[in-house]
Amino acid sequence: MSDVPDGAGPSSTRRWALVYVLLTPAVVLPLWVSLYDREDPTFLGFPFYYWFQFALIVIAVSLTVPAYLLAKGADRADRQAHGLPPEPTGQQMQEGGEPR
Amino acid sequence: MIDDVNGVAFGIFIFLFLVVTVLGFAAARWRRAKSMASLDEWGLGGRGFGTFIAWFLIGGDIYTAYTFIAVPATLYAGSAVGFFAVPYTIVVYPLIFLFLPRLWSVSHRHGYVTPADFVQGRYDSRALALVVALTGILATMPYIALQLVGMQVVLEVMGVGTDSDNWFVKDLPLFIAFVVLAAYTYSSGLRAPALIAFVKDTLIYIVILVAVFYIPGQIGGWDHIFSTVGDSFASFNSENADAIAAGEAAPKATMPPEALHWAYGSLALGSALALFMYPHSVTGVLSTRSRSVIRRNAALLPAYSFLLGLLALLGFVAIAAGVKVENPQQSVPQLFEEQFSPWFAGVAFAAIVIGALVPAAIMSIAAANLWTRNIYRAFINRNATHAQEAAQSKVASLLVKFGALIFVLALSKSFAINLQLLGGVWILQTLPAIVIGLYTRWMHRWALFAGWAVGMAWGTWLAYGVASPAQDHFGGPLVNFPGTETKVYIALVAFLANLVVAIVLTFVFRAMHLAEGVDQTRGQDYYADAGDPGVEDELEPTEAVRP
Structure with a gap:
């Protein structure tokens, strides 16, 4: 079998698109240096350049959390599209418990 | 042997080191398996780590002692791009979020232990898998060596060591620490660093939080720190204006000038892309219990980035506190020694040294797994049993560590740092085979091989050609992007080629219809999770011993 089949269905595609929309700022903003390359306004004595990068960490996390929830649903749809049950059926996977 | 060592600081340091040593050996019994004689157990800790343990383990893996020494050192030295470590560790998590769950799934379905295992299974090319494995080992060795450099810096500031000219006697304390590390890694495998990571990170968090809240208050607040640093850099730049104009010295700055924006961004992006190609990161990820552990950690691990940013700023705090050291890497340990009471300085030193042991252990395990799976089993003993594989890896982990030790002690430190720079360039060249392979098999295996070769050769050549005020070759990570005057990270240029x-x-x-080989993997393998058929088997490795 060659390429990963692309038959995941519209609901998973739309969910993944949203995940990408959520995660893109977390990648693009930190790399866009001219956006935050300045001294003012300062915050608690920190120049903007420094505190904004700390703020970006918080922003990235707050985008990753909804992305996580969306990806969970998207994974379920993808699994079904690839002939797997939406949730694993085995005994191993008991949330929170020790694996063995 | 020990003259100007503070007894209290040293006592606390030794105590914490002993605690960790006991933990390291006890780890073999932690989450005990029926048998340690397989790579799933020794090399991946049983593949059963949940969100909490994985957070400590992967955190300990990415944010190494060397990072904790080197990043503030760059700020202390006034490098304008030094703070890129923060955007780098922000950008890396969305990438992890997207592609590593796929690697987890396919690896658990097929029992892959290393990234090269996946490449072999996906592309049916022993040559491609071999070069991916060799690149991983080559890039990891200097990384381990740098952990030793980090330990050495702390020991120097503590005043531990001897005045002997003989390199072996001089670094005896380092040597002892490493023998201990090697011994418990050998017996406990990945469980040792996983357990020690709890201690390491707890100590590091306490030390850094105390440092960033206590020390700035002592020396006049962050306002004062930033203005002192600004003045200090401005006076350096005006005193050395001639040398800077002649290119013999680099101007100091607190933030990158316009000309270095691309450098800053490309270093962050290139390093983020490279990070999860490193075998030790893959080892950390494959040791987790289920797919969602990785995604949850992509939201939780940035806590360490916050810590890293604060720690980086301690380089500025050291300037404002009047710390004067020849080697910028000593600035933060020196700051701790001057500002903390001796017992807490001891805790801080222990935190950094233990912080070196965790990644050094994981890296040596990862390199050893590559050796065993992709060289020993692929070329030397094709019918190796699980027990033989584990035995090979254990010995290989010793060899890798002592290689790194000899490296740092007998050769020069700058050689290790140059190689680490090259390591980042090299490891990124394995990305097309691994990451693109997770999504599509359109790429031809020999085309990937050729691309790898071009990237390796050109990247090495570019790095060789970079001169700095201190050295003629391997002087830094930046080159002009071909056809422009804009400086960017070498690894990305080579990667594009x-x-x-x-x-x-x-x-x-x-x-040309060149043979493509047979793909072992199926579409659904990339979505499998713990509890699916096939994945279960991997979680019970003791039942799956090959004849």
């Missing part, structure tokens, strides 16, 4: 070659040759080889 790699990608172009791989794509063009894929068209050519497909047109």
